[in-house]
Amino acid sequence: MMELTRKGEYAVRGIIHLARQPYGTVVLLGEIAEAAEIPQTFLAKIFQNFAKLGFINSYRGTGGGFSLARPAAEITLRQVVEAVEGPIAPNRCVAPAGECVRSATCTVHTVWRQVQLQAQETLDGVTIEELAREESP
Amino acid sequence: MMELTRKGEYAVRGIIHLARQPYGTVVLLGEIAEAAEIPQTFLAKIFQNFAKLGFINSYRGTGGGFSLARPAAEITLRQVVEAVEGPIAPNRCVAPAGECVRSATCTVHTVWRQVQLQAQETLDGVTIEELAREESP
DNA sequence: ACCTTCAAGACCATTTTTATCTTTTTTAGT
């Protein structure tokens, strides 16, 4: 239930790889795709979207590629996940567009709301910079 | 992202309706479906599964229908949701069968694990009996 | 000019979701 899609997983892996380079480094799409084991054309779509959203810069032509558009410490995991998967919502009624006629009185609604808030807080509390640091043990 | 399917939503609504009757009451599938606004044939499939799992009893023939097989206070929301949607896992690597070669060293893995634990705890902490009580305000 | 690299959009196979329909089995009541 409620699983991240490949797209979401690839997006996180891709941007973390970018964040592991010195800030400002321009990296080839192909290099990121290979290192993170992501189908290149699929990652291209994801990164095109990231560029539009201002997470990364893209450069065309020889010597082109992608670089972070702002420090990894200023990008949260929630922002990345929501960029590709849409708002975090364990049920329709807690999604932005999700109306349910029962929601005003529904006892289950509040539970989904709590699950949603917990997930949002957890993902908000982690930055790409933290995730990019190599693990210690 | 990570949304409950109709099946999951129907399952919860259906069993709550059953839990609102006095314990042991046998209710027609059609009555539950109508009250909870669920396609009857779809709810039939869900309840067949619930019966197999021992949440409810089913009775065929005239005067048949469904009743809770154990008190609503002993059925948690997590049990109901996992019965229809499978284990709660925000990413493959925290699912029972989900192996990822990176999981041992992956910094993101621990975040998904935390989201998973929080959701599991929240849904574990709510019983169908609580949800079946009419809301107060 | 020419090569490199990303952008954009069309395309497509597979899987999942969301059901419906039909046939069979069980049971209660007469």
Added chain:
DNA sequence: ACTAAAAAAGATAAAAATGGTCTTGAAGGT
């Protein structure tokens, strides 16, 4: 025994989402 009621089981299927690929075009460097 017969009949009607009701769930069980399984086949079928439309629609949507997923997980990509392919082609063409545009921008930039040499």
